[in-house]
Amino acid sequence: xxxxxxxxxxxxxxxxxxxxxxxxxxxxxxxxxxxxxxxxxxxxxxxxxxxxxxxxxxxxxxxxxxxxxxxxxxxxxxxxxxxxxxxxxxxxxxxxxxxxxxx
Amino acid sequence: xxxxxxxxxxxxxxxxxxxxxxxxxxxxxxxxxxxxxxxxxxxxxxxxxxxxxxxxxxxxxxxxxxxxxxxxxxxxxxxxxxxxxxxxxxxxxxxxxxxxxxxxxxxxxxxxxxxxxxxxxxxxxxxxxxxxxxxxxxxxxxxxxxxxxxxxxxxxxxxxxxxxxxxxxxx
Amino acid sequence: xxxxxxxxxxxxxxxxxxxxxxxxxxxxxxxxxxxxxxxxxxxxxxxxxxxxxxxxxxxxxxxxxxxxxxxxxxxxxxxxxxxxxxxxxxxxxxxxxxxxxxxxxxxxxxxxxxxxxxxxxxxxxxxxxxxxxxxxxxxxxxxxxxxxxxxxxxxxxxxxxxxxxxxxxxxxxxxxxxxxxxxxxxxxxxxxxxxxxxxxxxxxxxxxxxxxxxxxxxxxxxxxxxxxxxxxxxxxxxxxxxxxxxxxxxxxxxxxxxxxxxxxxxxxxxxxxxxxxxxxxxxxxxxxxxxxxxxxxxxxxxxxxxxxxxxxxxxxxxxxxxxxxxxxxxxxxxxxxxxxxxxxxxxxxxxxxxxxxxxxxxxxxxxxxxxxxxxxxxxxxxxxxxxxxxxxxxxxxxxxxxxxxxxxxxxxxxxxxxxxxxxxxxxxxxxxxxxxxxxxxxxxxxxxxxxxxxxxxxxxxxxxxxxxxxxxxxxxxxxxxxxxxxxxxxxxxxxxxxxxxxxxxxxxxxxxxxxxxxxxxxxxxxxxxxxxxxxxxxxxxxxxxxxxxxxxxxxxxxxxxxxxxxxxxxxxxxxxxxxxxxxxxxxxxxxxxxxxxxxxxxxxxxxxxxxxxxxxxxxxxxxxxxxxxxxx
Numbered sequence: 001x002x003x004x005x006x007x008x009x010x011x012x013x014x015x016x017x018x019x020x021x022x023x024x025x026x027x028x029x030x031x032x033x034x035x036x037x038x039x040x041x042x043x044x045x046x047x048x049x050x051x052x053x054x055x056x057x058x059x060x061x062x063x064x065x066x067x068x069x070x071x072x073x074x075x076x077x078x079x080x081x082x083x084x085x086x087x088x089x090x091x092x093x094x095x096x097x098x099x100x101x102x103x
Numbered sequence: 104x105x106x107x108x109x110x111x112x113x114x115x116x117x118x119x120x121x122x123x124x125x126x127x128x129x130x131x132x133x134x135x136x137x138x139x140x141x142x143x144x145x146x147x148x149x150x151x152x153x154x155x156x157x158x159x160x161x162x163x164x165x166x167x168x169x170x171x172x173x174x175x176x177x178x179x180x181x182x183x184x185x186x187x188x189x190x191x192x193x194x195x196x197x198x199x200x201x202x203x204x205x206x207x208x209x210x211x212x213x214x215x216x217x218x219x220x221x222x223x224x225x226x227x228x229x230x231x232x233x234x235x236x237x238x239x240x241x242x243x244x245x246x247x248x249x250x251x252x253x254x255x256x257x258x259x260x261x262x263x264x265x266x267x268x269x270x271x272x273x274x
Numbered sequence: 275x276x277x278x279x280x281x282x283x284x285x286x287x288x289x290x291x292x293x294x295x296x297x298x299x300x301x302x303x304x305x306x307x308x309x310x311x312x313x314x315x316x317x318x319x320x321x322x323x324x325x326x327x328x329x330x331x332x333x334x335x336x337x338x339x340x341x342x343x344x345x346x347x348x349x350x351x352x353x354x355x356x357x358x359x360x361x362x363x364x365x366x367x368x369x370x371x372x373x374x375x376x377x378x379x380x381x382x383x384x385x386x387x388x389x390x391x392x393x394x395x396x397x398x399x400x401x402x403x404x405x406x407x408x409x410x411x412x413x414x415x416x417x418x419x420x421x422x423x424x425x426x427x428x429x430x431x432x433x434x435x436x437x438x439x440x441x442x443x444x445x446x447x448x449x450x451x452x453x454x455x456x457x458x459x460x461x462x463x464x465x466x467x468x469x470x471x472x473x474x475x476x477x478x479x480x481x482x483x484x485x486x487x488x489x490x491x492x493x494x495x496x497x498x499x500x501x502x503x504x505x506x507x508x509x510x511x512x513x514x515x516x517x518x519x520x521x522x523x524x525x526x527x528x529x530x531x532x533x534x535x536x537x538x539x540x541x542x543x544x545x546x547x548x549x550x551x552x553x554x555x556x557x558x559x560x561x562x563x564x565x566x567x568x569x570x571x572x573x574x575x576x577x578x579x580x581x582x583x584x585x586x587x588x589x590x591x592x593x594x595x596x597x598x599x600x601x602x603x604x605x606x607x608x609x610x611x612x613x614x615x616x617x618x619x620x621x622x623x624x625x626x627x628x629x630x631x632x633x634x635x636x637x638x639x640x641x642x643x644x645x646x647x648x649x650x651x652x653x654x655x656x657x658x659x660x661x662x663x664x665x666x667x668x669x670x671x672x673x674x675x676x677x678x679x680x681x682x683x684x685x686x687x688x689x690x691x692x693x694x695x696x697x698x699x700x701x702x703x704x705x706x707x708x709x710x711x712x713x714x715x716x717x718x719x720x721x722x723x724x725x726x727x728x729x730x731x732x733x734x735x736x737x738x739x740x741x742x743x744x745x746x747x748x749x750x751x752x753x754x755x756x757x758x759x760x761x762x763x764x765x766x767x768x769x770x771x772x773x774x775x776x777x778x779x780x781x782x783x784x785x786x787x788x789x790x791x792x793x794x795x796x797x798x799x800x801x802x803x804x805x806x807x808x809x810x811x812x813x814x815x816x817x818x819x820x821x822x823x824x825x826x827x828x829x830x831x832x833x834x835x836x837x838x839x840x841x842x843x844x845x846x847x848x849x850x851x852x853x854x855x856x857x858x859x860x861x862x863x864x865x866x867x868x869x870x871x872x873x874x875x876x877x878x879x880x881x882x883x884x885x886x887x888x889x890x891x892x893x894x895x896x897x898x899x900x901x902x903x904x905x906x
Contacts, residue, residue, distance in 0.1 A: 025196040028129060066235065076111065077257045083178060095883050
């Protein structure tokens, strides 16, 4: 049996949903950030799979992945800066306490 | 052969990811993340995207994880927190996530009839370079600007005010 | 200057009103002279119109002019100048002129021993000018919309002038009552006009008359319209049961009563029926109703005039009675007789009101005839004028009223069931009776001590009185052919359409009417002069009847009951509905529901990131699901 696109898609879906669970269920902001990284990676896997298995130009898929990684890196940097600021202001990074938008 | 390797790396990735989202210890989570990302790199190799695998390891493993660990270091209120790692909404989150997974898998399987293809091709790195710097040159430039902006932004947001120490408390 | 310029006649009044209403305060000359000047001009302008009219051959001249068109219907603003119009123009301009001159003297009040103008005198004259202008427009109108417009305007001026002394609550109530009661009639008029116009496709009077005199007209529509239009006439001309406003309208100044409630506005209803008589003749049931209502009105008015003690109210009920006569005559098809009586009555009744005004003026607004008596010694001119007018209206020859009453009698005899004739004659006797009562109780008998200081009224007031008195004596002779192409009023009024009606004098009936009138007068004088005691005995014997009359047949009580229990109850119901459903439910309810919904939904805005994320994921899942389902 050979590897098919479907298999990779299912794997990517699982990775994505694990990351989603982490985003939705974790308390610490840093944990949430790490889960977001998982989701982005899942997307990357999917893209690479498409570029490998499909007849479309393979270059496109991989170039997009490069951009995704770039943006993810930028995003992590900024997000961590914000988290640090938050920590300084409140003393913890518990997202349950960030309910100023309540009501 | 390729299939077996795929399964191995896939398992590594998924188990590590599971660890990321379930463990209580934040540092453990970061390390689990590292393993998971490495697994993804392996997957890239299986899919003939070697260059990307290297990029993945460098950027993610080398830079992002380090940054996360530094941030963890700077935001510790107690050594080991006693509160739960998840908050009260976690059953709903689990249900939603599993639901989405089911949905996406079903969609993928449903489409597999139409889109089946088992041919795996990789690309020449030269092609990748040409594509990146010719067809996708503008997004490339924009991405570099983006990185600059993120850099400046992170510095501005993250810096301490004069008269405060690193913890944000006034001198 | 001729017929084409007849539109000038009302215009002077409108201009005077405009100037007085806006600039009245700032005029160098007192505004009252401006108004009098306008009406004199109107009267003067009338004569060239009359001469031109006669020289062109008496007939109907319809000077049409288009005003606007709406869809298929075009409304004009032209004039009809026919014999009826000429008669009305003459009456209105002449009486209005005399009344305004009279008002110059009447609208002064004692103030620290000096006579000063009423403080609002400019507005008084402004309203007078407007009224006259509107009435003249009504008479000249060639289409029913303009007529209705003028009709309403006339009603408005009546309201303004009745309530002129608004500091008096009774005057305010009277003005309201007049307006509301005539409004009830006006609704009918509007409905009638609209229904008729929708059937004939035009508002033009000439075309409408052509329609109903043609061969092919919708009987049902015409009959219905005739009833509705008569409803309007009932309101304005104080026919039973819409008469209740007329006695109360005496709260207004006496010149107002003379002009509006004797000679002009109340005759608008009669004029309307006369103008549209072909419509009524095409609807016999409506015409019969006109006759019946007129008869009832005549009798009710005459009986009520017998018992009231307020001099002006006696005259008001007398007016009502005579208007009833006119309507009755029109119901019998006696176009000429009715219009003739309109003219005669207008002249005489106006003079009677002015005399009453003179009496009130010198007796400090006293109107109770029981407090008068013997005034002929002190006010000879007024007494003479009043007596002449009263006799004229009672039908004593050769005064004006005799001729018109005779013609009315003949018309009723020829046109209607004998029952009408008999009751008409009863009313004639009654009218002589109450007039005698009035004359005697006011001017004859003993002069009461408190009235010793009474003097004759100022000359400016007595002059119009005398003019009208002279007319009352001689005006009746216009019934005869006077040469110069004038073949008598009967011939004058009937050319072109309507039915020609030569003057007829049937000797027998003439004698009957003379006998009744003189007899009634004599009876009255006998009763009130010598047998005062028996009057009181009569009153005691017919006490229930007397009570009925004193309470005005309980009509006012009836109307008040209707207003309280029907109109206001309906109003309360509607108000309840409005308050509960529209306001609380619709308006406030919507707001309340929104706020409550907001409160309920606000629970979901927890501020927690996870909740938002879960919701977003759920939403995305649904979209994915939908897209997948669509593509499969």
